[in-house]
Amino acid sequence: MERKNQTTLKEFILMGLSDDPTVKILLFVIGLLMYLFTVAGNLAIILLIQIDQHLHTPMYFLLNNLSFAEICYITTTMPKMLWDLSSGDKTISFAGCMVQMYSFLTTAATEGALLSAMAYDRYAAICHPLHYTILMSQPTCKWLLAASWIIGNLNAMVNTAFVFSQNFCSSNKIAHFFCDIPPVLHLSCSDTFLAEMGTFIISGSIMITTLILIVLSYFLIVSAVLRIHSVQTRIKTFSTCASHLTVVSIFYSTAIFTYMRPSSSHSTGKDRLISILYTIITPFLNPLIYSFRNKEIRTALLDILGRKKHCVL
Incomplete structure (x- = not known):
């Protein structure tokens, strides 16, 4: 049998979103502003949740940690992308890629679990x-x-072990x-079937389980709200869930589309576009969703701004 000449790669090259200099400048400016x-x-x-005593509740404890996870989430990809766009250095070491x-993957799965916990909070x-x-006692929230x-x-x-155990x-x-x-596994010269199945099962199990818990929570919520006779009370109750449902819809639709498809259906252009949605657009929209669609957050912000203006005057 002829043995193939195999060499161990020490670095990868991230091809990025575009090689056009003009497009790269535009992407850098937009990306930096969004980040x-x-x-x-x-x-x-x-800061609002920490400052305002009215927001020291389980719901906002979880939102506080979701916001922290969002910062970590976008920071795992955006700084490197911005550096590549500005410097032209697209290399990343093997260890750096890992x-x-x-x-x-840590921050993405953590965010999904936190969204599930927030759904349980609304149910309770x-x-x-x-x-x-x-x-929703303090020990429960911490757990x-x-x-x-x-x-x-x-x-x-x-x-990560499945992916980087490949040749x-x-x-x-x-x-x-x-x-x-998906793109890293695509470079492997080994048989990736077991790795693909492993990542599919692990990521799929987490996504499906957390999504089922969210759907079950909202099924019970809807059942309870429909028993309320007052239409105004129904609307007010549903409004407390609107921000969370919006974030869940965006996050899970893009994540499932990316990780729950067979490798044969992946295409470079489509995957890049979808990945922009769940790595950049979703974290970008979350502060807007939770500030403009959340009455208590808006009230806390206006209260702090009002007190600051009063102190200046």
């Missing part, structure tokens, strides 16, 4: 208001937070702007 807004917006939500994938508040303080990060790290640990011996050009599972 700064996302970080600033989520930091503002965290760390980026691990960090991205609406369906069991008299027992809410017991169901939900810890469980979310544990799930995120286990997801990243297993999937990479030919091309080192990743047709993407960050080290995601």
Whole structure:
């Protein structure tokens, strides 16, 4: 048998979004503004929750940690992408690619688990208001937070191990702007069937389980709200869930489309476009969704701005 000449790759090249200099400048400016807004917006939500005593509730404890996870989430990909666009240096070391994938998968799965915990919080508040303080006690909130990060790290640990246990011996050009599972596996010269099935099962199990918990929570919420006779009370109750449902819809639709498809259906252009939605657009929209569609956040912000204006005068 003839043995193939295999060499161990020491670095990868991220092909990015475009090679056109004009387009790269435009992408850098837009990307930088979106990154700064996302970080600033989520930091503002965290500060508001810390400052305003009225927001020291389980719901906002989880939102506070979701905002922190969003900052970590977008930071795993955007700074490297912006550096590549500005410097033209598209290389990333083997270890750097592994760390980026691990960090991205951790924060992505953690965000999904936190969204599930927030759905449970809404269920407890609406369906069991008299027992809410017991169901969402401080120890319970801390347990939900810890469980979310544990799930995120286990997801990243297993999937990263599956991907980087492969042999990479030919091309080192990743047709993407960050080290995601499908484009990195595409470079492998090994049989990737077991790795693809492993990542599909692990990521799929987490996504489907958390999504089922969210759907079940909202099914029970809707059932409880429909028993309320007052239309105005129904609308007010549903409005408390509107922001969360919007974020869930965007996050899960793009994630499922990316990771729950067979490898044969992946295409470079389509995958890049979808990945922009879940890595950049979703974290960018979240502060807007939770500020403009959340009455208590708006009230807290206006209250702080009003007090600051009064102090200046």
